[in-house]
Amino acid sequence: MDFRLNEEQMEIKRAAREFAEKEFTSELARRCDEKHEFPRDLYKKAAKLGFICPHFDEEYGGQGLGFLETILVFEEFCRVDSTLGEAIHMASFGSDYLLLFGTTDQKKKYLPKVAKGEYLSSGAITEPNHGSDILTLDTVAKKEGDYWIINGTKTFISNAPIADFIVVLCQTNPELKHRGQTLFVVDKGTEGLDVTQLKGKMGTRATINGEISFDNVRVSKDALVGEENKGFYHTLTFLDIRRMMIGGVAVGMAQGAFERALKYSKQRVQFGRPISKFQAIQHKLADMATKIEAARQLVYKAAWCLDNRSSLSLSPRELSKICSMAKLFATDTAVETITEALQIFGGYGYFKDYDLERYYRDIRITQIYEGTNEIQRNTIFGCISEGA
Ligand SMILES: Cc1cc2nc3c(=O)[nH]c(=O)nc-3n(C[C@H](O)[C@H](O)[C@H](O)COP(=O)(O)OP(=O)(O)OC[C@H]3O[C@@H](n4cnc5c(N)ncnc54)[C@H](O)[C@@H]3O)c2cc1C
Numbered sequence: 027m028d029f030r031l032n033e034e035q036m037e038i039k040r041a042a043r044e045f046a047e048k049e050f051t052s053e054l055a056r057r058c059d060e061k062h063e064f065p066r067d068l069y070k071k072a073a074k075l076g077f078i079c080p081h082f083d084e085e086y087g088g089q090g091l092g093f094l095e096t097i098l099v100f101e102e103f104c105r106v107d108s109t110l111g112e113a114i115h116m117a118s119f120g121s122d123y124l125l126l127f128g129t130t131d132q133k134k135k136y137l138p139k140v141a142k143g144e145y146l147s148s149g150a151i152t153e154p155n156h157g158s159d160i161l162t163l164d165t166v167a168k169k170e171g172d173y174w175i176i177n178g179t180k181t182f183i184s185n186a187p188i189a190d191f192i193v194v195l196c197q198t199n200p201e202l203k204h205r206g207q208t209l210f211v212v213d214k215g216t217e218g219l220d221v222t223q224l225k226g227k228m229g230t231r232a233t234i235n236g237e238i239s240f241d242n243v244r245v246s247k248d249a250l251v252g253e254e255n256k257g258f259y260h261t262l263t264f265l266d267i268r269r270m271m272i273g274g275v276a277v278g279m280a281q282g283a284f285e286r287a288l289k290y291s292k293q294r295v296q297f298g299r300p301i302s303k304f305q306a307i308q309h310k311l312a313d314m315a316t317k318i319e320a321a322r323q324l325v326y327k328a329a330w331c332l333d334n335r336s337s338l339s340l341s342p343r344e345l346s347k348i349c350s351m352a353k354l355f356a357t358d359t360a361v362e363t364i365t366e367a368l369q370i371f372g373g374y375g376y377f378k379d380y381d382l383e384r385y386y387r388d389i390r391i392t393q394i395y396e397g398t399n400e401i402q403r404n405t406i407f408g409c410i411s412e413g414a
Pocket of ligand 1: 152159
């Protein structure tokens with residue numbers, strides 16, 4: 027057993043950190059946060075250096091690396107800045123559906139443009155009446171000859187107002203419930219597709235969210251992703267990857283907040299000494315460092331399991347279990363750690379000047395999206411009770 031990253035992985039992590047430290051300025055982050063603005067130029071710059079989806083196959087614009095390498099990049103990005111890091115990480119949300127289940131033509135059409143930073147994507151699962159419970163959906167797709175007609179509404183969808191394509195989960199056979207759901211890829215500008223931007227978000231405001239309405243949206247049979255009526259099961263596989271990645275994002279944000287708190291504790295003087303000399307502060311920092319490291323190892327293990335899933339012969343339940351554990355533990359740990367980091371900053375943490383309040387707002391969503399942490403616990407219990 028060897029817990030060390032290899033040379034290439036260390037180099038990727040170092041390069042991602044160097045890039046982020048140069049390009050992710052507080053000014054840009056604060057502007058994107060205040061104006062609900064996606065940092066498009068930064069996304070393109072990151073893509074030019076190969077930081078967007080290095081796990082895509084080389085023929086589709088990636089570097090043929092693993093999910094672990096991708097998460098090392100996002101961890102560093104989120105460490106340097108929570109708002110910009112989350113937005114860059116989220117920009118390709120939904121693309122992995124195509125990587126996993128798309129046809130060669132679909133992969134060729136969309137993935138290289140995502141990897142180059144030219145395209146943003148969305149994955150549309152959630153509906154106004156179906157959040158945690160997607161066993162049935164109100165968005166329906168009906169077959170008409172060689173076409174499918176989609177009707178319904180998806181909400182909270184990340185990137186929707188600026189996405190170039192959307193992978194959408196639809197009910198294709200209502201009687202079969204979750205066994206009758208299918209995925210389709212829909213291009214922006216398709217007739218009948220309407221997107222409204224949702225404002226007033228607490229954090230992660232450099233990611234733009236929207237509600238999508240499908241009014242008789244007509245797509246050809248070539249837009250079907252994966253197998254007909256297997257969309258729910260494809261989504262479970264997709265979410266395993268996503269949950270591990272959210273874990274990595276959370277570890278990055280927690281590490282960034284921790285480092286800021288450690289530095290501040292050595293500078294802030296009260297009662298004639300730096301506050302880092304008080305045991306209460308030392309213990310907080312020690313607990314934070316320990317929990318972040320435990321979360322990081324769980325996320326890396328989940329990524330390693332995903333990357334080696336065929337040789338490890340893990341069952342789908344075993345994979346889901348480790349990915350849900352990584353998301354649950356890393357995001358709960360990060361929320362706790364960032365709360366403590368803010369506490370170490372005292373009143374100064376409550377104002378914008380030190381960016382801690384932004385980390386505090388940004389981290390909170392990680393316990394909610396891609397399956398709430400209550401749903402992760404349900405999944406983990408389901409897996410362990412079946413012996414996975
Ligand atoms: C900023 C943001 C970005 C998002 N991006 C996307 C996106 O890109 N694509 C997409 O499809 N969706 C997206 N979502 C939606 C997100 O995944 C859902 O909000 C989430 O799955 C929860 O659904 P809900 O909000 O309807 O809450 P509900 O399902 O209504 O849950 C409400 C509460 O009840 C709890 N609960 C529900 N069922 C159970 C149960 N069985 N056991 C225990 N507790 C339960 C939940 O944990 C939660 O605490 C996004 C949401 C936000 C806020």
